[in-house]
Amino acid sequence: MTTSTVTNTPSGQGPSDGPQRLTLSRLWVLMVTAFVDMVGFALILPLLPFYALRFGADASIIGVLISVFALAQMLSSPFWGRLSDLYGRRPIIIGSQLMAALAYITFAYADSVWLLLLSRFLQGAGGGTISVVSAYVSDSVGPDERAKALGWITACTSAGVMIGPAIASFSVGFSTTAPGLIAASLCGLNLVFAWRWLPERAPRNRSSAARRSVRGQILEVVRHPLAAVSSLIVVYAAAMMAFMGMNAVLALFLNARFGVTEHNIGWFYAFVGFVSIIMRAVILGKAVHHFGEVRVLRLGALLLAIGMLTAPLSANPWQFLACITLIPAGTALLFPCTTSLISRYADPDVVGQTMGVQQTFGGVSRLIGPVLAGWVFQHWGEPFPFWLAGGLVMLTALFSLRLHPGEARQKSAA
Numbered sequence: 001m002t003t004s005t006v007t008n009t010p011s012g013q014g015p016s017d018g019p020q021r022l023t024l025s026r027l028w029v030l031m032v033t034a035f036v037d038m039v040g041f042a043l044i045l046p047l048l049p050f051y052a053l054r055f056g057a058d059a060s061i062i063g064v065l066i067s068v069f070a071l072a073q074m075l076s077s078p079f080w081g082r083l084s085d086l087y088g089r090r091p092i093i094i095g096s097q098l099m100a101a102l103a104y105i106t107f108a109y110a111d112s113v114w115l116l117l118l119s120r121f122l123q124g125a126g127g128g129t130i131s132v133v134s135a136y137v138s139d140s141v142g143p144d145e146r147a148k149a150l151g152w153i154t155a156c157t158s159a160g161v162m163i164g165p166a167i168a169s170f171s172v173g174f175s176t177t178a179p180g181l182i183a184a185s186l187c188g189l190n191l192v193f194a195w196r197w198l199p200e201r202a203p204r205n206r207s208s209a210a211r212r213s214v215r216g217q218i219l220e221v222v223r224h225p226l227a228a229v230s231s232l233i234v235v236y237a238a239a240m241m242a243f244m245g246m247n248a249v250l251a252l253f254l255n256a257r258f259g260v261t262e263h264n265i266g267w268f269y270a271f272v273g274f275v276s277i278i279m280r281a282v283i284l285g286k287a288v289h290h291f292g293e294v295r296v297l298r299l300g301a302l303l304l305a306i307g308m309l310t311a312p313l314s315a316n317p318w319q320f321l322a323c324i325t326l327i328p329a330g331t332a333l334l335f336p337c338t339t340s341l342i343s344r345y346a347d348p349d350v351v352g353q354t355m356g357v358q359q360t361f362g363g364v365s366r367l368i369g370p371v372l373a374g375w376v377f378q379h380w381g382e383p384f385p386f387w388l389a390g391g392l393v394m395l396t397a398l399f400s401l402r403l404h405p406g407e408a409r410q411k412s413a414a
Contacts, residue, residue, distance in 0.1 A: 029060070029190070029197050030137065030353070031156040032193060032307070033097070033133055034153045034157045034162045035157065037126075037160070039162025040100060040123065040155070040164070040187070041069070041123065041127065041160070042163070042165055043162025043168045043182070043183055044120075044164075044168070044179065045066070046169075048116065049062050051110070058175055059173075064117070066120075069120050069336070070124065070367050071122075072121045072122075072123070073359065074366075075363075077129075077356040077358075078131075078214040078217070078353055079361065080356055081357070084129075084132045085349060085351065085353050088211055089132050089199050089200065090136075090200040090351065091130055092132045093133065094191060094195060094198075095225075096132070097188075097191040098412045100123060100126035102184075103126060103189055103240070104117045104123070104181070105180060106122065108181045109213060119180075125360065134357075136268060137150055137383070138340075139351070145285075146340040146343060147288045147293050150339055151284035151332065151336040155280035156372035158273050158276040159273070161273055162274075167182060184357060214353060216358050218360065223359065224401070227404060228345040228402075231399040232403075233361050235301070235334075235397060236335065236361065237362055237365045239338075239396070240365040240397075242390070242392045244369035244373075245372060245373030245385055245389050248374055249377045249385045250268070251265050251363070253382050254268065254317075254320075255315075258316070261316070271324075272324065275325055276331065276332050279333065280332045280336065282335060283332070283333075293341050293344075294341065294400065294403045296337050297337040298397065298400050299333055300329075300334030300335075300337065301393055301394070302394075303329050303333065304326065305330070305393040305397070306326050306330075306390070307323055307329075308327060308393065309386065309391075311324050311327075312386045339355065339358065341403070
């Protein structure tokens with residue numbers, strides 16, 4: 001297993017330490033890390049309101065419990081990325097698994113709302129290391145294979161979202177502590193894999209990484225949104241806001257338009273998850289190989305926008321499914337290519353921090369998107385959240401027109 005590789009091509013990132021090879025065993029560790037993060041998130045999320053109600057929480061407190069995960073992830077991502085630039089990816093990934101295990105154990109034995117809040121904050125902070133996982137891939141995979149590897153990893157997150165709720169429903173029948181302990185056990189197993197099969201690369205240029213502050217890099221995106229890295233972060237954040245907003249009102253739309261209830265809504269989400277996994281694990285790599293990341297990014301934005309603009313026009317659930325297929329297909333092409341391109345254009349010494357900044361802007365989108373979509377749904381009507389989201393994706397996708405496929409390849413080879 002350890003002799004098989006995803007690529008033999010040097011990444012072009014980081015210090016010159018010879019050709020880097022991402023073995024399948026290492027990629028599997030990264031995939032399992034992403035999978036466990038999403039299983040834990042999706043496993044706990046449907047149970048959280050019921051646990052909170054048991055401790056006397058009301059709807060507003062439950063909303064805080066749900067949103068604190070995204071808040072912690074948003075705040076922690078750039079700092080995890082910065083630490084990984086300074087001290088290496090491996091210790092941060094291992095540390096995140098320890099933090100996640102502690103969070104799930106806290107959830108398992110929580111007997112108050114405050115302990116639930118603490119567990120959610122720790123889960124979000126540990127989940128902030130997704131940027132470090134992406135940076136590890138950018139260190140170790142050749143530029144032309146990077147989007148494909150990232151697609152496999154994000155396919156695992158989609159699988160985690162599908163499987164987590166099923167594990168929750170099954171395990172809670174044994175005891176209220178079982179879901180949290182199962183999630184903690186998965187983290188422990190993943191920690192062993194990471195310790196055994198995830199070696200660290202050569203030390204980075206710490207002095208160069210230390211000169212770039214997180215705050216300065218965030219402000220750089222705001223002040224210079226048309227710069228290459230900034231424009232990619234804008235595209236990512238806008239698409240994430242649109243996607244999360246659509247997800248927030250999807251169940252409400254289906255209920256109002258087609259009478260879908262809690263008894264059959266799960267089939268729609270399972271279908272979306274299945275399309276996402278197939279696109280990321282099978283289609284993405286071939287598309288990037290033939291057309292390049294910039295063109296695939298643009299195609300993903302176009303599919304995502306068309307899906308959102310046409311879905312509210314559906315006359316029946318089958319038409320809706322046909323339209324909504326374009327949404328996971330679009331995100332499967334858009335998000336991995338955006339992250340891969342950011343790794344191409346980023347300063348080699350602060351790739352982790354740059355990806356952390358990307359996740360910070362994505363975290364803001366995850367917080368704002370659902371709130372805005374809910375308000376629009378209530379005050380403007382059923383189709384408008386979809387139409388506004390589609391328009392937002394189309395508008396911000398114009399930023400990608402500033403990128404040229406040849407320039408991206410030359411940047412990676414420099």
